[in-house]
Amino acid sequence: MAGRRIRFTAVLVAVVFSLTGFSHGGHGSHGGKSSSGGSSGGGCSSSKKRSSYHSTSDNNNNSNGSGSGKSTPSPTKSARPPAHAQVVSCAGPGSPKAVLTVTSDVDTARTVDVPVTFEGASGVVDRTSVRVTLKARETQTVTAAMVHEDKAAETRTCVVGRID
Incomplete structure (x- = not known):
């Protein structure tokens, strides 16, 4: 049995x-x-x-770390950028700068770097960054000057990058 x-x-x-x-x-x-x-x-x-x-x-x-089946942590609030920016006016002939509005998206004062790319017909013309100190939920208008001012005439668009 x-x-x-x-x-x-x-x-x-x-x-x-x-x-x-x-x-x-x-x-x-x-x-x-x-x-x-x-x-x-x-x-x-x-x-x-x-x-x-x-x-x-x-x-x-899973002690050997082979990876399959591991869960990915969900994004946290800190993964969101602390601010966002919009282009008010872009560089062009005779104007080697972009004017931006930068708005804080957090409830504390922060200093952020706003990356700006100046693009022309054949691609990137110049890049710069402007540092802005914002109070909680504040909006400021700032100017981002081109590094290579002589290339302002080639600029067609200005693009704001991710703010960290």
Whole structure:
């Protein structure tokens, strides 16, 4: 009677492993525990099943850092830029500067660098950055002077970059 129970249990375990996508062949990097407490080297048998079968404990026990199945942290409020800017007027012939409005998007005073790219018909003509100190939710009008003033006549558009 005990022999039948052992065989039944072994068959049941094999069926459960085959239905959940786990194999005993050392594929994958989950490092599941064997009955003796060591790592069995088992893992998911196909990448499709691997991507759909991950629990939090699988991600935390993945000690070799192979990467598949790890969760990506969600963005936090600090990932948002502290300010935004708009071009009021762009550089051009006789005017080697751009006029910008810069608005704080945070509830504290901040000093930010606003990158500006001056573009012409054949691409980037010049780049500069202007440093602005803003109070909470304040808007200021600032001037961003070109580094190479002699290229003002080539400028067609001014583009504000990401403010950090």
